[in-house]
Amino acid sequence: MMDADQTISDRIQEKLDDMTRAERQLALSILENYPASGLGPLAALAKGANVSVPTVARMVQKLGYKGYPEFQANLRDELGAIAKGPIAKHETWAEAAPSEHILNRFTEAVIENIRSTLAHIEPDAFDKACDLVADQNRHLYIVGGRITHTLAEYLFLHMQVIRPNLTHVQSTSNTWPHYLLNAQDGDVFVVFDVRRYENNTLKLAEMARARGATIVLFTDQWRSPVHRLADISLSSRIIVPSAWDSAATTMLLVESMISAVQILNWEKTKDRMEELEDIFDNTKLFRKFT
C-alpha cells in the first residue's frame, strides 16, 4: 500500500503532475522549506502557501493519510531518520548528485563569482548607472557583441516596457554606424563587452564618446578596453569550470538594474505596463493559468 522507503518529498513530487493549481501551489510551498513548514499547524501551512484551509485538508487525504496529524507524524519520523544518517548540511547543492557532478561544481563556481563580484562592486556607481538608464530624457542605446547581445537584448526587452526612447544595437552587425548618426550629447550607451573583447564594440564606444554620450559598461573582472571610455564600469567575475565564461553573474547585475530602474520609473511605467497587459490579453499571446 504505502511505500515505506519513500519520503514524503518524493511522494509529493511524484504526484505533482496530477495536481491542480492550488494543490501544486501548496505542494511547492511544502517542498520550499522542507520539512519545517509541514510541521506547524495546518492553518499556518495554508496561509504560507496562500491556499485555503480545506485545500490542505483535502490534499493531505489525497496523499493517503488519514489526517493532518498523521501526515505530520510521518514527517517527524522522516526527520528522525535523516538526523541519524549523514549530517544534513548542504555540502553539495544537488544532494542526489556527487559533489563532483558538473551541476555542483558549476554552481559552486557561480556562487563564488557572485560573492566576489558583489564584494568588489561600488554601490554608488551602480546607483548612478541606474539613474542614467532611468532618465527618459536621454536616449538609451543598448549595445552587445557576439555573445553578449543576448544580455543586451534581455535588458532591452525589459527597458522597452519601462521607458520609451531606446535602441538596441548589435555591434557585430554592420548597421550600427547608422544608429550613431542620431546619437547626441547626453545620450546613454549601455555597452556589454566581456572577454574576447570585440573591436567593433570598442570603435562604437569611441564614436559614442566623441559625440558626447555617457557610457555605462558591463564587463568582466579583467575589464574591456572600453572601460577607459566608460563613465561607469560594472565588472563581474565570470570564471566557471567550462571552456566558456559564465554570464550568470552579469545577468544578476542586469536584472538588479532592471528592478532598480523599474522602481525609479514606477509612476511613469505603471500606465505603460497596464497598456501592455491589455495588448497581451487581446492577442491571447499568454495563457492565463496552468
Add this chain to the structure above:
Amino acid sequence: MMDADQTISDRIQEKLDDMTRAERQLALSILENYPASGLGPLAALAKGANVSVPTVARMVQKLGYKGYPEFQANLRDELGAIAKGPIAKHETWAEAAPSEHILNRFTEAVIENIRSTLAHIEPDAFDKACDLVADQNRHLYIVGGRITHTLAEYLFLHMQVIRPNLTHVQSTSNTWPHYLLNAQDGDVFVVFDVRRYENNTLKLAEMARARGATIVLFTDQWRSPVHRLADISLSSRIIVPSAWDSAATTMLLVESMISAVQILNWEKTKDRMEELEDIFDNTKLFRKFT
C-alpha cells in the same frame, strides 16, 4: 533578553547542570532525537522521556518560553534555518551598501533561488537532457518565447560551436511552422517557457511531439503546460524582489548544460573550435590584447 543566535539545543545543554533528575531525563530525551521529538505533541514527548506531562510543561517555561507551542515554533524556525545552509545566511553581499539596497536584496533572492532549484533538480534528468542535446545524429531545435528567446539564443550560440545540425526557433515569430516541416522522429526540441506561458510555445511543442520529437523543457517552478509533453523538465525558481522574474538561475542551468555537452562532445568539437579561431583571426573580430 533571549539570545537569538543560540539554538535550543545550546540553551538546554547550558542549563543541564542546574536541572533536577526528571528535567535532565527529559532534556536528554529531547537531545537524543533532535529536533524531531520536540516537534510532536507534548504528551508524546513526556511519554518518550518517561516523565509526566506537567514536568514537560514546567520545564518549557523554565527555559523561557511562554508555552509549549512557542517552544515548538522556535524549533521549527531553527530547522528551517539549518536547511538553508551557510551561504544563504550572508547578511549583505555588497558590503559597501546597506542590506536593504536592491543589490543585496536581489542577490540574496537569487542565491536562494539557486539553492532551491538545485535542491529539487534530478541529476539523472539533467544528465539525460545533456545526452540528448549532445547527440549529433538528432537535429536540435532550440525554442524560446518573448523573453526567453534570449536564453534560447544564448544556448544556441554555444551549441553552434559545439555541434552542427541545429536550429534556433522563435515561437513568437510566425515563421516557426516552417521549421516544423523538417522535424522528424528522434529530433530534439529544447523549449524555454517560463511564467506568462505562451500559447505559441505550447502549440509548437504539441506539433513537435506529434512528429515524434523528444522535448527538453526549461521552465519555472510552477511548470509550463508544455511539461506534460516534455520528456525531461528542468525547473528553476525565479522569484526576486522585482516586478519581473529572474532568469539568472535558468541561465545557470543552461550554462551547466553547455559545459556538460561540451565535455561529452569534446573529441568532435575540438576541430570545430580551432576552425572557428581561424575564422575569428581572419576577420579580426576580436582584439588580441587589451
Add this chain to the structure above:
DNA sequence: ACAATTGTGAAAAATTTATCACAGCCGGAG
C-alpha cells in the same frame, strides 16, 4: 454554459495544552 476547482465562513469534534490539588517519594538534617 458547464464542470471542476477553490475559497469562505462557520460550527462541531477532537486534540492538545495548561493548571491544580494532592499524594508519594527521596535525600539529607537533626
Add this chain to the structure above:
DNA sequence: CTCCGGCTGTGATAAATTTTTCACAATTGT
C-alpha cells in the same frame, strides 16, 4: 529513625487550539 522540604507523578478539569467537515459562492478552464 524520623521529619522536612523539594521534586515528581496522578488524575482531573478547564481552556485553548487545532482539525475536520459542511454548504455554498466564486472563479476558471473547456
